[in-house]
Amino acid sequence: MRIIPQIETPVSENYINFEENLIKLIDEIKKTELSNIDTGQNLPQIIIEQNFGVNGLLLCKDLKDKYGNVNIAYAFNMRDKNRISILSDLITLKQIGIKDIIASEGLHPLKTVFNAAKPVYDLDILGLGLILKRGFMNYLEHIPGKDTQDFFNLGAVVALSSAVDGLKIKKLINIGADRFIINYTGKNLDEDIINYIKSEKKEVILLVKESYIGNSLENFIRENVNLNLDGIIIKILDEKTNVFTRQ
Amino acid sequence: MFLTEKKDIKEIDEALNKYKKVGIIGCASCASVCLTGGSKEVREMEKHLKDSGKEVTFTISIDEPCDKRVLREDIRFVEDEMKNTEAVVVLSCGTGVQTIGEFIGKKTVSGTDSKYIAQTEHIGEYNALCGGCDECRLNFTGGVCTITLCPKGLLNGPCEGHNGINCEVYEDKECVFVKSYELMTKYSEEENLLKIFNPRDYGLSVKRTKI
Numbered sequence: 001m002r003i004i005p006q007i008e009t010p011v012s013e014n015y016i017n018f019e020e021n022l023i024k025l026i027d028e029i030k031k032t033e034l035s036n037i038d039t040g041q042n043l044p045q046i047i048i049e050q051n052f053g054v055n056g057l058l059l060c061k062d063l064k065d066k067y068g069n070v071n072i073a074y075a076f077n078m079r080d081k082n083r084i085s086i087l088s089d090l091i092t093l094k095q096i097g098i099k100d101i102i103a104s105e106g107l108h109p110l111k112t113v114f115n116a117a118k119p120v121y122d123l124d125i126l127g128l129g130l131i132l133k134r135g136f137m138n139y140l141e142h143i144p145g146k147d148t149q150d151f152f153n154l155g156a157v158v159a160l161s162s163a164v165d166g167l168k169i170k171k172l173i174n175i176g177a178d179r180f181i182i183n184y185t186g187k188n189l190d191e192d193i194i195n196y197i198k199s200e201k202k203e204v205i206l207l208v209k210e211s212y213i214g215n216s217l218e219n220f221i222r223e224n225v226n227l228n229l230d231g232i233i234i235k236i237l238d239e240k241t242n243v244f245t246r247q
Numbered sequence: 248m249f250l251t252e253k254k255d256i257k258e259i260d261e262a263l264n265k266y267k268k269v270g271i272i273g274c275a276s277c278a279s280v281c282l283t284g285g286s287k288e289v290r291e292m293e294k295h296l297k298d299s300g301k302e303v304t305f306t307i308s309i310d311e312p313c314d315k316r317v318l319r320e321d322i323r324f325v326e327d328e329m330k331n332t333e334a335v336v337v338l339s340c341g342t343g344v345q346t347i348g349e350f351i352g353k354k355t356v357s358g359t360d361s362k363y364i365a366q367t368e369h370i371g372e373y374n375a376l377c378g379g380c381d382e383c384r385l386n387f388t389g390g391v392c393t394i395t396l397c398p399k400g401l402l403n404g405p406c407e408g409h410n411g412i413n414c415e416v417y418e419d420k421e422c423v424f425v426k427s428y429e430l431m432t433k434y435s436e437e438e439n440l441l442k443i444f445n446p447r448d449y450g451l452s453v454k455r456t457k458i
Binding site (some may be wrong): 033083111124126130131157158161167 | 354400402407408415416427443
């Protein structure tokens with residue numbers, strides 16, 4: 001099981017400092033006991049989340065150039081961009097060699113400080129999957145996935161709170177999603193759905209906000225170890241003071 | 248019904264600032280039901296304009312001012328007064344305002360804000376159930392519109408933020424995808440449960456407009 005930090009791109013911090021601290025964080029994680037459980041070799045080591053902040057594609061490119069051995073994933077949402085802009089980002093990601101993408105629908109602007117912003121939601125993550133894995137929009141040239149449909153590892157962020165989530169997961173499996181990122185809300189997770197995902201040979205990763213973890217990450221991992229997870233993504237707010245550095 | 252709300256009267260006054268002779272047209276259909284453009288509201292507007300020093304040249308309620316056929320017939324009742332009118336306040340939805348503006352060829356001032364196609368719970372309490380999105384999917388969703396009732400307008404939901412029952416955004420309301428699932432299960436619509444909707448074709452909504 002791999003433990004993966006996820007962090008939003010910086011708003012005020014200089015991006016070069018941000019990158020340096022990110023690499024320090026990855027090195028620190030390697031030194032902790034967490035590295036003993038780090039067997040998810042094909043999973044990313046760090047997830048750069050594009051929300052409101054420095055352009056995440058720029059960060060991915062710069063990190064790849066400077067620290068080529070770091071396996072990076074790019075997380076984005078369906079809220080902020082329409083299909084044209086998302087495809088443009090995917091073309092860029094493909095060119096810079098980022099294969100791991102994590103797509104969520106995204107928090108509605110009404111729940112953010114940008115509550116007057118118009119949300120986009122031109123695609124949902126199934127729509128994105130249709131483009132990447134099923135050739136929807138193949139009438140266009142140079143569509144990412146058109147010639148190499150399996151270029152991207154599509155990680156889909158989903159809830160696991162009710163039967164309808166299982167249905168959505170089944171649809172995502174049908175279109176070829178590669179990974180399922182379960183949005184952890186503190187409630188008990190439906191193990192049957194997790195087992196179903198695993199039976200389809202797909203990876204299951206828990207996405208946990210730092211605030212749910214409490215004081216001990218080890219304890220949190222221990223409590224959830226029976227879920228047969230491939231990884232846990234910890235969404236951190238700060239590279240310097242977070243649940244990893246407090247170990 | 249198309250829901251409208253009364254505009255701030257200051258905005259109407261400002262729009263009429265340079266006009267002295269003003270007519271008033273109400274809508275006896277939707278705007279009448281939601282108490283923004285019926286005969287009572289027309290009389291209120293008349294009183295306000297007279298109190299503001301305007302000369303009200305005519306008042307009329309038209310059954311459906313958005314219907315050119317009805318408008319053409321009914322506007323004849325004020326044909327002579329219209330010649331002596333500089334501007335018209337229209338108490339209807341935006342479609343009515345524009346239909347009248349195009350037809351009379353005079354300055355038209357909207358007296359309402361247009362909201363949405365509404366279900367009437369009670370007078371004063373309305374719900375949006377349909378967004379008029381060109382391609383109705385109700386036959387595949389258990390009969391509830393996820394585009395209108397999900398704040399994110401998702402076709403293939405739910406999103407990752409619901410809690411198993413309620414919506415992430417409106418926490419006191421049920422997630423429409425949970426509801427849709429319940430209804431499809433109730434009606435044994437197994438074939439629809441796994442249906443995947445292609446991304447919407449927004450080109451359709453451009454084709455319906457006319458300038």
